[in-house]
Amino acid sequence: MAAERGDPSTRTYGRRAFIAVTAFGLSSLLWGRPLWDVVSRGVQPLSSALPEGLVPSQGWRIYTVASSMPSFDPRTWRLKVDGLVSQPHSFTYAQLRSLPRTEQVSTFHCVTGWSVADVRWTGVRLRDLLSIVRPRATARVLSFVSAEKPYVDTLTLAQASLDDVLLAYEMDGKPLPRAHGAPVRLVIPEMYGYKNVKWVERIVLEHDAVPGYWEQRGYDTDAWVGRSNGL
Amino acid sequence: MTPTPGSVGRTGSDGGLIRRFSPTERALHWVHASAFLALLATGLVLYVPALSELVARRPLVKDAHLFTALAWIAALALVVGLGDRPGLRRTLGEIDRFDDDDLRWLRGRKAPQGRFNAGQKLNAVLTSSFALLFAVSGLLLWLGERDTRFRFGSTLLLHDALMYASVGLLVGHLYLAVIHPTTRHALRGITRGDVRRDWALEHHRTWAERARSPGP
Numbered sequence: 001m002a003a004e005r006g007d008p009s010t011r012t013y014g015r016r017a018f019i020a021v022t023a024f025g026l027s028s029l030l031w032g033r034p035l036w037d038v039v040s041r042g043v044q045p046l047s048s049a050l051p052e053g054l055v056p057s058q059g060w061r062i063y064t065v066a067s068s069m070p071s072f073d074p075r076t077w078r079l080k081v082d083g084l085v086s087q088p089h090s091f092t093y094a095q096l097r098s099l100p101r102t103e104q105v106s107t108f109h110c111v112t113g114w115s116v117a118d119v120r121w122t123g124v125r126l127r128d129l130l131s132i133v134r135p136r137a138t139a140r141v142l143s144f145v146s147a148e149k150p151y152v153d154t155l156t157l158a159q160a161s162l163d164d165v166l167l168a169y170e171m172d173g174k175p176l177p178r179a180h181g182a183p184v185r186l187v188i189p190e191m192y193g194y195k196n197v198k199w200v201e202r203i204v205l206e207h208d209a210v211p212g213y214w215e216q217r218g219y220d221t222d223a224w225v226g227r228s229n230g231l
Numbered sequence: 232m233t234p235t236p237g238s239v240g241r242t243g244s245d246g247g248l249i250r251r252f253s254p255t256e257r258a259l260h261w262v263h264a265s266a267f268l269a270l271l272a273t274g275l276v277l278y279v280p281a282l283s284e285l286v287a288r289r290p291l292v293k294d295a296h297l298f299t300a301l302a303w304i305a306a307l308a309l310v311v312g313l314g315d316r317p318g319l320r321r322t323l324g325e326i327d328r329f330d331d332d333d334l335r336w337l338r339g340r341k342a343p344q345g346r347f348n349a350g351q352k353l354n355a356v357l358t359s360s361f362a363l364l365f366a367v368s369g370l371l372l373w374l375g376e377r378d379t380r381f382r383f384g385s386t387l388l389l390h391d392a393l394m395y396a397s398v399g400l401l402v403g404h405l406y407l408a409v410i411h412p413t414t415r416h417a418l419r420g421i422t423r424g425d426v427r428r429d430w431a432l433e434h435h436r437t438w439a440e441r442a443r444s445p446g447p
Contacts, residue, residue, distance in 0.1 A: 014327035032385035062283035230379030
């Protein structure tokens with residue numbers, strides 16, 4: 001064995017390759033994401049040619065916390081807006097869609113490191129909804145309660161009043177798919193995906209709110225993209 | 232019916248069987264293979280949108296993925312702990328060293344090969360490196376969900392890229408082990424431990440010439 005090891009015609013390429021590949025892989029924790037952002041623009045046409053849902057071709061991954069996804073029945077579905085408001089409301093799907101319609105194109109960022117560029121959202125500006133229910137002076141926080149129990153997340157009144165904060169009922173020109181929160185999800189592109197509550201069925205205005213689902217698990221309440229969660 | 236030395240050839244023109252893989256090596260291979268497939272299946276449910284939607288029970292699948300990973304590491308440690316460690320060290324040495332024939336083989340020329348040919352050595356090196364990287368990135372994903380300090384923007388990307396690379400390796404490995412007519416006899420080696428001597432002389436001459444038949 002010792003003689004073989006000393007044999008000049010054999011080289012310990014195995015361990016060297018192991019170390020090189022492992023080091024390369026570990027170093028990608030530093031440069032993987034910036035590189036991917038450049039490369040993915042190049043492969044975008046290629047990957048979007050694949051059938052939808054086969055690979056995360058458009059970049060979407062479907063994250064859920066409950067054992068089943070809520071299903072949407074337009075006849076029974078309601079969006080309740082209550083709490084510290086002068087005019088509590090319960091909107092049907094048709095009523096919600098008859099409110100002033102707005103559209104935006106934005107990038108969706110997940111805190112786990114994936115993003116989807118140029119998503120076209122259509123829906124109701126949250127500010128417009130608030131002008132209907134009229135928050136009381138004591139209201140500070142909005143809780144967005146999902147039909148997917150026990151998911152909930154919050155925004156301050158100031159955050160919720162930003163220009164591009166929507167309750168979206170369409171995505172890329174089509175009714176919001178079930179996996180993306182049908183019929184209505186919150187969209188706040190300035191914040192990571194976990195603030196963009198899917199399957200919203202109730203909005204409660206409060207003075208103090210219970211922390212959201214992921215906030216209870218250590219994530220930041222103010223989830224600004226690039227300026228929170230240690231990223 | 233006691234075979235006299237050199238007369239193993241009575242079983243036919245194949246010249247008898249020789250042992251290629253020890254029980255420890257086979258156990259290691261199959262622990263890794265089954266864990267990989269279980270991790271791949273649960274991982275794909277977490278990753279592929281259509282499957283995530285179909286299965287839906289994400290927290291359950293996530294737990295299954297996590298516990299499979301723990302069971303995989305524990306089982307590997309158990310096999311190494313209870314198995315033939317000196318034998319494994321020798322195997323590691325074989326995989327580590329590339330001789331001139333290996334380099335010729337890698338350049339696409341015909342050259343006599345050891346118990347592992349150069350491609351198999353590379354496959355073993357990549358598979359173990361990927362396993363380590365999978366474990367590290369998986370651990371970081373788990374920790375990152377609990378503590379900001381372990382959260383990196385590229386962890387998930389590394390974990391995903393490893394999946395694609397590993398599936399690529401697996402497809403090639405399965406083709407050679409199960410489908411390709413001249414190499415698929417190797418499957419017998421990893422399931423039952425021994426292979427035909429004439430096959431070994433053809434594909435792994437350097438080793439087969441020195442190897443003895445399995446015990447009497």
